Amino acid sequence: MSEDIIALIKENVIQGRKTADDEGIDDTLSGTPGVEELTRSALEQNIPPDRLITQGLTAGMQVVGEKFSTKEYFIPDMLAAADAVGAAMDILKPYLETSNVETKGKFAIATVKGDIHDIGKNIVAILLKGAGYEVTDLGVDVSTEKIVQYVKEQEPDYLGLSALLTTTMVVMGEVIEALKSNSLRDKVKVLIGGAAVSEQYAEEIGADAYCIDGFHAIQVLDSFQGAKT
C-alpha cells in the first residue's frame, strides 16, 4: 500500500500535477489526486516523510531532470514538477522538524531595491524549492536594510539577489558591502542573477556565484552542497 502511494507521488511529480485539478502531461491521471492530496494521504497512513521525499518527490524530480536534459520536457514541465514538489515540502515541513531528514539548506531570494522585476526570481524560487531547498521569497524592491536584517535574524545558508536593470544591479554590490559591515558576509553565500549581470560582475562585487538561470542556480547550490560534505 505504502509502495503504491509513493509510486503515485513519483508519477504525479513526473506529470507535474500539484492537485487533482491539474491535467498533467497526458490525461491518464486526470481527476485523480495530485501530489498535494497524495502527500496528505501518505502522512495519514503514517508513511515516513523521508521515504516520501527520497522515493517519491526526489525520485520523480530526477526523472523530470533527465527528461529535460533530453529535450523531452521543457521549462513549463520542469516548473510544474518543481511547484508540485514545493507544495509537498510545505505540507511535510512540520514533520521534518521532528524527523531526521535534513533539507539541503535555507535559501532566501530578493529583487533588490528599485527593481520590481520578478519573473526570473519567481522561477528560481520554484525550482530551488522543488530541488529540496527551504526557500523564502523576500519579494521585489527589497531594501538593503531589510535583506541584512533578514540574514541576521534567520541565518539563511544562501542569499539570491536578482536585478533586471543596469541601474539597480549596483544595489547588489551595496548589499554585499552591507553584509560585510554587519559581519555577516562569511555566514551566507551570495548568488546573483538577472539580465543585467554577468559572471564578471559577480566577481567585481564579491558575490560567490553568478547564476545564468534557475537550472544553473540548482547546479551552483548543489555544488556548494558537495563542497560541504
Added chain:
Amino acid sequence: MPREGVLVQSPYKRLSTEQVRQIHDASVQLLRDPGLMCYNRRAAEIFHSNGAEVSSITPSDSPCWHVRIPEKMVSQALESAPKTVKLGARNKDNTLILNGDEPRVFFVSGSETNIWLDVDIETYAKKSDPGTEILVPEFRPRRGTLMDLCDSAHVCEHLETLDAYIRTVNIQDKDITPDNKDVNKFFASLNNTTKHFMAGLTTLSQLDNVVNMAKLIVGGEQELKDNPIISFITCLVKSPLQFVDDTTETLIEICLRGLPTVVSSSPQAGSTAPMKEDGIMAQINAEVLAGITLSQLVNPGTPVIYGSVPVRARLDTLGDSYGAPETSQFNVDCVQLARFYRLPCYATSGVCDAKTPGMQCSVERLFSDILVTLSGPQYLHCAYGLLDGNSTFCLLQAVLDDAHFEMLKFFLRPPRIDQSEIEKTLKQIREVVATPQKLYIRYIRPMMRSGQLSAPYPFEGDGERDAAILLAYNRMKELLQKPVEHLDEATTARIFNEIPGILPRLNVYA
C-alpha cells in the same frame, strides 16, 4: 482524404477591384490589338475556325499567323474552364483539390535547373590556433543527373510541407537523349514520390509514353482520369505575345487527352514586358488568357491552371531578378487576376538571386514566400531548393525551406478566439493574479502537448555560431536514408516492358 494545404483566411490584395478590372480590360484589348503572333499552324486554324481574325504573315522565316482573339471567345473559354482542378497522386492521401474560389495554398517544388549543387562539410583549423577547428559548408556546382532527380524526389517525398513535386533538375547524363528524357524524368520521379508529379514535356513524341506509364501505375485510362497522378506545365506563349510552335502543339495534345496542365507565361519586366506594373500585368494576363482560350477551344472543360511566372529584370545583367520586391508584386497581382476569373492559380515565390544557401538566400526566399502565400494562390511553385534564379537546385536548401514553410503554415492557422475560449482565459488570468508568483507558465503545458504551440526552429545550434546549414545537412542525410514507397515490382516490370527508353539503372528490382 486529400491534402489540406493551408487556407488563407483573408487573402492579401494588392490591387483594388477596379484595378483588376482595368488590367482585365487592357488584356482583352491586347488580345485584339496587337493580338498574337502564332507560329503553330494548328492553333491558328483552331482560332480561325472558331471565329478569331487570323491572317498569314509574310514574308517570314517560318510559317506565322497573326491572331486577334475577340473578347467573347475569351469569355466563353473562361466559362468552360473548370473552377476546380483535381491533381491526383500515387498515394491518394496526397491528392490536391485546387478550387479557384478558395484561397487554399499548396506548396510545390520546381523548376528544372541545369545545375545541381553538392554540399560537403569541410573542417578548417584556425591559423593563429590550429587546435581550434570549425566546420564549413562548401558548395560544388555540377550538371544534374538522373540519380539526382531520384534523390530530389526521394527527399521531397519526406518534406512534410511540400504538397506536390515539380521536377527540380534537368537530367544531363550521357545516355539521356531527347527521345528518352521524358520517360526517364517521369519514371524517376514517380518511382520516388507518392505525391502529385508535374513537369514540362521535352518532346511531344514522348507524351503518349508518359501518359501510358501513368495509366500502368493507376490501372487504366479511366483510373488516370479519376486520379490524374501527372500533370504538365506548358509555357506556350513567348513574351511578348507569341505562340511558339512546339509548346503550343504540346498544349493541344495534352488538352485532347484531358489531363491537367498549367498554362503559364514568364515575361521579364524590362525586357520582354513593360517594366511598369500595369504593363507587365496586362501583357502576362493576355498571354495566359490566350493559352486558356486555346485549351478550351481544343477541349471544352479540359482542366487548366492559370500559370504565372512574372519576373523583373536585373539592371546589371538583364537576367531575372526573382529576389526583387517587384517580382513578388507581380505574382500577387496574378493571383488576384486568377481569382477574378475563379480559376486555380499557379504562382511563383521563393526563387532567389543568391547562389548558395545563406543569409541572402533566406531573406529573398522568405520575403516572397510570405507575401505570395498570403495572397492565396492554390498551387504555389515556391521553388524548394532553387537558387541563382532558375539555374541551380540544392537539396539542402529544400530541407531548409521545409522548415520555413512549417512556420508559415503555423502562422496561417486560424485564430482561436471565441466566447468560450475567452471565458476560460479570463478564469486563468484571475487564478494567476491571485498567486504569489503570478506566472502563467504552468498553463502552457496543455497547449504544448496538443500541438497548439509552434515548434522551435529545427536547425537552431546550441552555441553562439549559426548552425542552420550544418544541421540541415544532417537532416538531408537522414531523409535520404528513410525508405520511400517505390512502385511495386509487377508494375515496374510492366513499365519497363511496355514503355521504351527507361534506363535499366532506375529499376530498383533489377
